[in-house]
Amino acid sequence: MSRKGKNATERTHTVTWEDPKISARDTESISGIDYLRALRDGRIEPPPVAKLVGYKIVDVDTGCAVFKIQPAEYHYNPFATVHGGIASTLLDTTMTAAVLSTLPVGLGCSTLEIKVNYIRPITSKTGEIRCHAKTIHVGSRMATAEGKLMDSQNKLYAHAISTCMIFKSSK
Numbered sequence: 065m066s067r068k069g070k071n072a073t074e075r076t077h078t079v080t081w082e083d084p085k086i087s088a089r090d091t092e093s094i095s096g097i098d099y100l101r102a103l104r105d106g107r108i109e110p111p112p113v114a115k116l117v118g119y120k121i122v123d124v125d126t127g128c129a130v131f132k133i134q135p136a137e138y139h140y141n142p143f144a145t146v147h148g149g150i151a152s153t154l155l156d157t158t159m160t161a162a163v164l165s166t167l168p169v170g171l172g173c174s175t176l177e178i179k180v181n182y183i184r185p186i187t188s189k190t191g192e193i194r195c196h197a198k199t200i201h202v203g204s205r206m207a208t209a210e211g212k213l214m215d216s217q218n219k220l221y222a223h224a225i226s227t228c229m230i231f232k233s234s235k
Contacts, residue, residue: 077138081112091172091233096164100124119154121161128198129161135186135193146186151193151213151222155180158197159209159226166202173207173228180224190215205230 087109089099102108104121114120117139123130133154141147156178163173186193197211207230213222 075137077136079116081115082109084112087111089172091170093169095169096167096171096173097124097126100129100161100165113153114157117150117153119157122194124161124165126165127162127202128196129158129165130194130196131158131161132192132194135188135190137188139188143185144187146188146190148180148182151182151186152178152180152224154193154195155197155211155213155222155224156226158195159211159224160228162197162199162209162211163202163207163226163228163230166199166207167230170233171230172233173230176206176227176229178224178226180222182222183220186213186221190221192216193221200225203230 099108100121101124103110104124110120117133118136119131119133121129122132131154135146139146139150156175160173160175167173193213193215195211195213197209200208200210207228209226209228211224212220214220
């Protein structure tokens with residue numbers, strides 16, 4: 065189906081972001097938890113992907129993190145539900161943040177694998193979704209974490225487990 069010109073069904077979504085270098089963590093000068101708290105408190109700009117997808121950090125403590133998102137139509141797949149990649153992105157972000165919150169200056173982490181179980185569809189009518197994640201194990205080279213996506217009534221929409229590698233900064 066082709067669309068010519070504007071019509072009553074057309075919507076727009078504008079995204080603006082700062083230079084990614086501004087929000088990048090300097091592993092040599094700030095611990096993981098201090099970086100995450102600075103993001104939460106607005107002292108550091110969120111990375112571009114956070115602005116694009118629309119998630120925000122809500123809370124962080126050592127070994128746990130909470131992020132939120134307001135599901136919207138621009139997150140939809142062809143079935144008029146939020147694309148599983150959005151849920152997976154929020155789970156990955158939050159679980160990695162839980163691991164990052166345990167790391168001192170000089171160490172970073174990155175996701176090696178993620179396993180997501182989708183329980184029920186998410187739509188814009190679902191309301192705000194929060195992802196709660198906590199570490200399961202943090203070693204010197206690997207960490208695991210688990211996360212859950214829930215609505216305001218604590219109804220579960222997806223859950224996941226992640227493995228992250230831990231590495232020394234390359235500076």
